[in-house]
Amino acid sequence: MIYRRRVQIYVHRHNQSISVQTAILTVSDTRTKENDISGAAIREFLEANGHHVEDYTIVDDDVYSIRNAVTGWCERSANQAIIITGGTGFSPRDVTYEAVSDLFHKEMTGFGELFRNLSYEEIGAKAMFSRAAAGSINGRAVYVLPGSENAVKLGMSKLILPSIQHFTEELNRL
Numbered sequence: 001m002i003y004r005r006r007v008q009i010y011v012h013r014h015n016q017s018i019s020v021q022t023a024i025l026t027v028s029d030t031r032t033k034e035n036d037i038s039g040a041a042i043r044e045f046l047e048a049n050g051h052h053v054e055d056y057t058i059v060d061d062d063v064y065s066i067r068n069a070v071t072g073w074c075e076r077s078a079n080q081a082i083i084i085t086g087g088t089g090f091s092p093r094d095v096t097y098e099a100v101s102d103l104f105h106k107e108m109t110g111f112g113e114l115f116r117n118l119s120y121e122e123i124g125a126k127a128m129f130s131r132a133a134a135g136s137i138n139g140r141a142v143y144v145l146p147g148s149e150n151a152v153k154l155g156m157s158k159l160i161l162p163s164i165q166h167f168t169e170e171l172n173r174l
Contacts, residue, residue, distance in 0.1 A: 023055040027086035038085045038152045045156040066099035074138040080168045086147030088131040097131040104135035141167040
């Protein structure tokens with residue numbers, strides 16, 4: 001007797017035309033909205049790809065300021081993703097990773113690994129000093145990038161824009 005099993009193939013696709021509601025947070029003791037090249041680059045990437053930037057702010061390199069901004073945005077239903085730039089290195093003032101990683105419900109470890117791998121191709125061994133990260137907080141996609149313009153361009157073009165719609169869809173799937 002031959003048993004035939006019907007196999008259903010599921011192709012996982014996401015709608016790349018979905019506009020994601022985003023917020024941008026720059027962490028810096030020295031940047032202003034007038035000279036924040038990295039925050040401006042994030043906005044340009046998002047808007048050029050059809051995403052809406054609902055809010056943008058700059059806070060000092062301070063754990064509580066960072067957490068207050070992130071948790072405030074996570075309470076708003078309109079924000080689906082938060083992109084943070086700055087404060088990811090090893091200087092005593094770099095506290096973004098500590099501020100945000102404690103808030104993650106789930107951390108996307110592959111994001112940091114891929115970011116450092118791609119950075120290594122550009123800057124060599126110094127890439128290992130980046131503490132880029134991503135994860136989810138209260139159903140929001142949260143990405144943490146270094147503060148340099150080149151790091152933002154790399155992260156946005158190679159990792160965030162190709163995945164942001166999928167990430168937000170996954171977080172809202174029942």
